Amino acid sequence: MKNYTAIGLLTLFILMNFSCAQNQQTKYSSPKGYDLNKPVKYKxxxxxxxxxxxxxxKGNxxxxxxxxxxxxxxxxGKLGDTRVSHTKFGKHGDYEDVAIMGDKVIVLKSNGKLYTFPLAEIDEQELTHVQELVDLLPGGEYESMYADESAKKLYVLCKNCxxxxxxxxxxxxxxxxxxxxxxxxxxxxxxxxxxxxxLIKDNKIKFRPSAMALNPIDKNWYIVSAVNNLLVVADASFKVTAAYPLEHKNFLQPEGLAFDSKGNMYISNEGDEFSRGSVLKFNYSGAK
Structure with missing residues (x-):
């Protein structure tokens, strides 16, 4: 009887420790004003x-x-809605990023081609005023683009050129x-x-940027790399000042990045056969 009691107590001790280990999640560091551990998730x-x-x-x-x-x-559409609208602008292909400059939508294809069309016409089922721009970028693979409307400049970052x-x-x-x-x-x-x-003390890291955006509050560049799940911050001259590993549990495959006018950060993630695509919102709480 005593042996059964000892075994039972040992089993209970192991289960309690396992439960505690499960509940003690790693807390990931975050940029000032954000908490990468507490996203608002939109499926x-x-x-x-x-x-x-x-x-x-315009940050709306x-x-x-x-x-x-x-x-x-x-x-x-609206984040959180179960349905969204769409319009067709091109053929089947590998499209990686989107930006809006004034009254124009700009789409980046992985081969470096750009597509532009009027924002006012997106309620049409299929667009007719689409312009394809080729030979603006050298050969390579591209996934990151940002339109700075105030400066009237477009930025494109190569993933693997x-x-x-x-x-x-x-x-x-x-x-x-x-x-x-x-x-x-x-x-x-x-x-x-x-x-x-x-910064991350890993000389073997591969940096393959998948999205970029300019933070309207601190004026720094935020860049996501789906390879190695990293969020990189750079200053106005593109000098890297910080790098943050991203938890795979939340960031399944981070491919998109945007800020609204209040400085809230949004990172979109591709889904897989088990998980739906998502957008994670990180509320800006002010620099501390």
């Missing part, structure tokens, strides 16, 4: 299982705009966007990977 409809880019118009979060990386469709296979940096390209809608090259910039590896 996406089935059409956006593979959501790959998200943006707002009442309506989001998104694309997914298989169909040439722009999706739009042909001329970077032996380097340890990610090259970005800057374009001026004319009132007529014409997009013209205006320089480039680099994200140095060694600045990231130094």
């Amino acid at each position: 996406m409809p089935d059409d956006l299982l593979e959501i790959s880019g998200i943006t707002f118009s 979060a009442d309506r989001f705009y998104a694309i997914q990386d298989e169909d040439g469709k722009l999706f739009y 042909d001329d970077e296979r032996t380097t340890k940096s990610s090259t970005g390209y800057v374009f001026n966007v004319q009132p007529s809608g014409v997009i013209e090259p205006a320089g480039n910039f680099k994200i140095e990977v060694k600045q990231i590896t130094k």
Whole structure:
């Protein structure tokens, strides 16, 4: 009888410790004003299982705009709704990011092609005034784009470019966007990977940016890398100042990034056969 009691107590002790271990979740560090451990989660409809880019118009979060990386469709609606609207702008393809500049929507394809069309016409089932822009970017794979409406500039960051296979940096390209809608090259910039590896103390890290956005509050660049699940922060000159590992439990595959006018941060995640696509909102609480 005593042996059974001892075994029972031992089993109870093990179960209690296992339960405590399960409840003690790792707390991940966060940028100032945010808590990456406490997102507000919006599940996406089935059409956006593979959501790959998200943006707002003039920072207004009442309506989001998104694309997914298989169909040439722009999706739009209210976060939290079970259904969203869409319009078709292109053929089947690998579309990775979306931005809005004034009255124009700009979509980035993984091969570097850009597509622009009027925002006012998205209620149409299929768009007819779509312009395809080629040869603006060198050969490679692209997933990150941001439109700075106040400066009338477009930024595109390479994920894996042909001329970077032996380097340890990610090259970005800057374009001026004319009132007529014409997009013209205006320089480039680099994200140095060694600045990231130094911060996270991992020399083998691979930085493959999947989304970028300018924070309207602190004026820093926030860049997500789905490879290695990282959130990188860089200053106005693109010098990396911080890097934050992202918990896989919440960030299944972070592919999109946007801020609203209040500084709240939104990161979209592709789903899989077990989980739906999602958008995680991180409320801005003010710099501390």
